[in-house]
Amino acid sequence: MISLMLNQLVDQADIQITGSKSESNRLLVLKHLFKNLELLNLSNSDDTQHLESALKRFDDSSEIIEIDVEHAGTAMRFLTALCAVTDSQTFILKGSQRMHNRPISVLVDALRTLGADISYLEKDGFPPLKIKGLTLKQDKVSISGAVSSQYISALMLIAPKLENGLHLQIEDQLTSKPYVEMTLQILNKIGVQYEKSGDKINIHPLKEVKPIAFHIESDWSSASYFFSFVAISDDLKIKLSNYRQQSLQGDAQLIKFYQKFGVGVEQIGDKQLMLYKKTKVYPDFLKFNLIETPDLAQTIAVTCLALGIDCELSGLKTLKIKETDRLIALKNELEKFGAEVEINLSQLKMKTPSVLNSDVEVYTYQDHRMAMAFAPLTLLIPIKIKDENVVSKSYPNFWNDLRKLGISIKS
Numbered sequence: 132m133i134s135l136m137l138n139q140l141v142d143q144a145d146i147q148i149t150g151s152k153s154e155s156n157r158l159l160v161l162k163h164l165f166k167n168l169e170l171l172n173l174s175n176s177d178d179t180q181h182l183e184s185a186l187k188r189f190d191d192s193s194e195i196i197e198i199d200v201e202h203a204g205t206a207m208r209f210l211t212a213l214c215a216v217t218d219s220q221t222f223i224l225k226g227s228q229r230m231h232n233r234p235i236s237v238l239v240d241a242l243r244t245l246g247a248d249i250s251y252l253e254k255d256g257f258p259p260l261k262i263k264g265l266t267l268k269q270d271k272v273s274i275s276g277a278v279s280s281q282y283i284s285a286l287m288l289i290a291p292k293l294e295n296g297l298h299l300q301i302e303d304q305l306t307s308k309p310y311v312e313m314t315l316q317i318l319n320k321i322g323v324q325y326e327k328s329g330d331k332i333n334i335h336p337l338k339e340v341k342p343i344a345f346h347i348e349s350d351w352s353s354a355s356y357f358f359s360f361v362a363i364s365d366d367l368k369i370k371l372s373n374y375r376q377q378s379l380q381g382d383a384q385l386i387k388f389y390q391k392f393g394v395g396v397e398q399i400g401d402k403q404l405m406l407y408k409k410t411k412v413y414p415d416f417l418k419f420n421l422i423e424t425p426d427l428a429q430t431i432a433v434t435c436l437a438l439g440i441d442c443e444l445s446g447l448k449t450l451k452i453k454e455t456d457r458l459i460a461l462k463n464e465l466e467k468f469g470a471e472v473e474i475n476l477s478q479l480k481m482k483t484p485s486v487l488n489s490d491v492e493v494y495t496y497q498d499h500r501m502a503m504a505f506a507p508l509t510l511l512i513p514i515k516i517k518d519e520n521v522v523s524k525s526y527p528n529f530w531n532d533l534r535k536l537g538i539s540i541k542s
């Protein structure tokens with residue numbers, strides 16, 4: 132447990148966040164498949180490190196290669212597809228207890244349709260998995276986009292290595308769409324050809340890529356906590372390095388969302404953004420659909436709480452199967468501060484209190500984003516955060532970076 136307290140808020144802080152974990156994890160898989168990629172500004176998140184260590188294990192000579200990705204969702208999903216096409220090796224893919232309760236049958240069924248040999252080792256539909264790598268011959272599959280976009284990205288990443296590429300038909304409403312776009316754009320940058328028309332994606336095979344250096348933009352989901360700090364502050368400025376307003380990451384939509392919270396963004400040169408407080412006039416009520424940006428839900432809910440803005444956040448159906456059931460976790464913790472929160476399967480409605488309760492201990496439910504989303508409340512009241520080390524899943528330097536704002540952090 133740590134106690135956070137505002138010492139003396141600085142006028143301006145310079146924050147350097149490492150590369151996007153989503154871009155990093157896609158590129159690591161592609162580098163494994165195509166070799167010729169040089170990756171700059173790779174994420175230092177646990178999730179990326181788990182994937183990197185897992186990929187090193189592919190050279191093991193053991194009969195069965197056992198890989199543990201702990202809490203890393205993209206690593207679990209991307210490796211499932213990659214192991215399935217790694218001919219003549221057998222893998223056991225497992226994760227944390229939570230990972231063993233995050234569904235994977237949509238991806239496993241799609242890979243089986245393509246000819247993969249995958250079996251469930253415990254509960255049907257969930258990791259751990261046993262995967263016997265094969266050369267997959269099929270090239271057509273339909274897959275639901277409603278549960279997680281990561282299943283679709285996983286298939287797209289191995290697609291150029293399939294003999295005839297892959298014809299994907301996405302069924303149902305696609306969640307987290309910008310992550311699928313990101314995968315397509317990254318594939319395209321390394322030379323993979325594709326056609327996309329409505330719910331159909333056709334990815335062409337590619338034998339090899341020309342040597343290419345890829346400069347990974349810093350992580351927009353991690354930047355969200357600083358947008359929240361600026362929104363809650365009177366006049367804080369934060370300079371973020373390695374960001375562009377035009378991004379492969381859907382969470383760059385933060386700029387649009389945080390305009391409503393009075394945050395302005397100025398581009399400095401090619402690669403830096405300055406966040407500043409533009410206005411202190413906000414609406415009393417805000418409605419956002421976050422189906423494209425689920426990782427921003429917690430940050431936005433806490434900013435609303437801090438600014439006394441009642442809100443209705445929708446498009447949150449997938450929050451239940453992330454690091455924790457984020458809808459329940461949010462309701463529990465927002466209510467500790469005095470908010471009235473109603474949740475259903477895909478929505479959160481909040482009525483904010485006129486004064487925030489103090490002396491609150493925020494529980495984090497093994498979810499990095501619970502810890503980081505609540506931290507900006509420190510600008511208003513001292514708070515305590517339980518199991519603070521969870522942040523390393525995506526942003527290991529988070530607490531050190533908060534010290535740069537003038538916040539004292541004591542264990």
Ligand SMILES: O=C(O)C1=C[C@@H](OP(=O)(O)O)[C@@H](O)[C@H](O)C1
Nearest residue numbers: 153205279280281307310425449
């Ligand atoms: O593809 C990716 O890199 C991600 C996709 C999203 O997951 P879902 O598609 O499961 O919503 C997002 O929440 C996750 O943090 C990263």
Ligand SMILES: C=C(OP(=O)(O)O)C(=O)O
Nearest residue numbers: 202203204205426453454
């Ligand atoms: C949901 C997340 O990650 P993943 O699904 O990759 O575990 C996240 O980082 O918020």
